[in-house]
Amino acid sequence: MGIQGPKTAEWFNRGNKALVNGVSSGFRYWGDDDTMVIDRGEGAHIYDMDGNRYIDYQLGFGPIILGHGYKPVADAVGEAAARGTVFAMTTALEIEAALAMRDAVPWLDALRFTNTGTEATMHAIRLARAVTGRDLIVKFEGAYHGAHDYVGYSTAGAPIGNLGNRRSPVPFEVSSGVPSTIRDYIRIAHFNDLEFMEKLFKNDGHRIAGIIVEPALGNVFGLMPDDGYMEGLRAITEEWGSMLMFDEVKTGFRLGLGGAAEYMGIVPDIGMYAKSMGNGFPIAAVGGREEIMSAWAEGGVMQAGTYSGNSVGAAATVATIAALSTGAPYERITKTGTALMVGLEKILAEQSMESSIIGHPSMFSIFLGDGELKNYRDTARHDEDLYSEIIFGMIRRGVMPVDDAKEPWFISSAHSDEDVAETLMAFEEALIEAKA
Ligand SMILES: Cc1ncc(COP(=O)(O)O)c(C=O)c1O
Known part of the structure; x- marks a missing residue:
């Protein structure tokens, strides 16, 4: 039996007639009996079509940092929408949003808005190639x-x-439909392995336009870099004249107002932002140092987008950054996230589980395996089936993380102490049940 109640199942079947698999994004399909249909969200809670309430740790895969339906953002968006949304010209709201971004992330000399993280990384990569006159991009396994x-x-x-020998990893294509020659432009690296990166640059450094890195692997348990690792990447890219590109789509405005760059004390060359900058509205940005971003001004490097900087996204950004700038949401998130991390660790120890809690209080996950988790290959030691069973047990008890531990639990400032207590109780019960 799946997790859908009768009305949710009815809506899923209805949706399945028009939407492929009943979803608009492949990651949302959990199978015909487990794909949820959501009615609404309120603060840290979401409600399915049967009226069941869940404490939400997916938060839309990260963006909802202030909670669902956060009123000051919703009001600002409503007002902006009523005044018109796109004009094929710059708006005052868009300028306010850009200035707010720059105040929040002071290393950004200049930026442009896009609508999604995908667009932001695509433009950042093109910019890195254009500025360096090189083709190769280094990306990390698992990212x-x-x-x-x-x-x-x-x-x-x-x-x-399928990822090849550790010393010479192969770029594994995760989708068909991609021209085979694209793989020639990618080099794969292991997170937290500086020696590997040094060798890679010794072999190909003069051809490498840049490294694209999630400073904390938001798609691999929220894994953080070892001490000195980011400094190492900064030094290598500087030595070889390559761009260090921080994909802050998940970490931006989440690890703190200045994102991972501020948290880790690193100034990259290009940064990509999305998700938490707009509390759930489609807005993203690419920004960086003046001499790099000026490539867009000089012409010859294409950047465009009908909806880029639209008033809805811009209003959401201004209102979200205003709320985050008070610092209060981060205090709350750190308190909640830390209480959950400590509580989960204690329960796992009491149940004699080989495990560790990985990540930052605002985005963390549970590694059910022995030893340390340092990079994507180490996730082979994680007990995926047990984790998924525990999560489905939690969902039945009204708590909703993603059933794959690689996707971290996200914390919002709307999660309360009661939510933490309820979550820990559900986790303990579901763990005991799954082990049995
Ligand atoms: C680190 C990172 N970069 C880029 C993206 C793509 O963003 P979007 O889904 O908005 O296109 C995601 C999406 O989850 C992400 O986690």
Whole structure:
């Protein structure tokens, strides 16, 4: 029996007649009996079509940092929508949003808005290639940077057995329909392995336009870099004249107002932002140092988008950053996330489980395996089936993380102490049940 109640199942079947698999994004399909249809969200809670309430740790795969339906953002968006949304010209709201971004992330000299993270990474990669006059991009095993062709290799969905020898990893294509020559422009690296990166640059450095990296692997348990690793990437890219590109689509405005760059004390060359900058409205941005971003001004490097900088996204950005800038949401998120991480660890220890809690209080996950998790290949030691069974047990008890541990639990400022207590109780019960 799946997790759909009768009305949710009825809506799923209805949706399945028009939407492929009943979803608008492949990751949302959990099977015909387990794909949810959601009625609404309120703060940290979501409600399915049967009226069942869940404490939400998916938060739309990360964006809902202030909670669902957060009123100041919803009001700002409503007002903006009523005044018109796109004009094929810049708006004052768009300028306010850009200035707010720059105040929040001071290393960004200049930026442009896009609508999704996929668009942002696509434009960032093109910019890096244009500025350096080189073709190769380095990406990490397990990292996801969106749905476009240039990054569809060795992502978190890739079977580890297909990734080649550790010393010479092969770019594993996660989708058909991509021209085979695209793989020639990608080099695959292992997170937290500086020696590997040094060798890769010794072999090909003069051809490498840049490294694209999620500073904390938001698609691999929220894995954080070892001390000194990001500094190492910064030094290598500087030595070889390559771009260090921080994909902050998940970490931006989540690890703190200045994202991972601020949290880790690193100034990259190009940054990509989306998700938490708009609390759930479609808005994203690519920004960076003046001498790089000016390539767009000089012409010859194409960047465009009908909806880029639209008033709905811009209003959401201004209102979200205003709320985050008070610092209060981050205090709340750190308190909630830390309480959950500590509580989960204690329950796992009491149940004698080989495990560790990975990540940052605002986005973390549970590794059910022995030893340390340092990069994507280490996830082979994680007990995927047991994890999924525990999560389905939690969902039946009204708590909703993603059933795949690679996708972290996301915390919003709307999660309460009661939510934490309820979550830990559901986790303990579901763990005991799954082990039995
Ligand atoms: C790190 C990262 N980059 C890029 C993307 C793509 O963003 P979008 O889904 O908005 O296209 C995602 C999506 O989850 C992501 O996690």
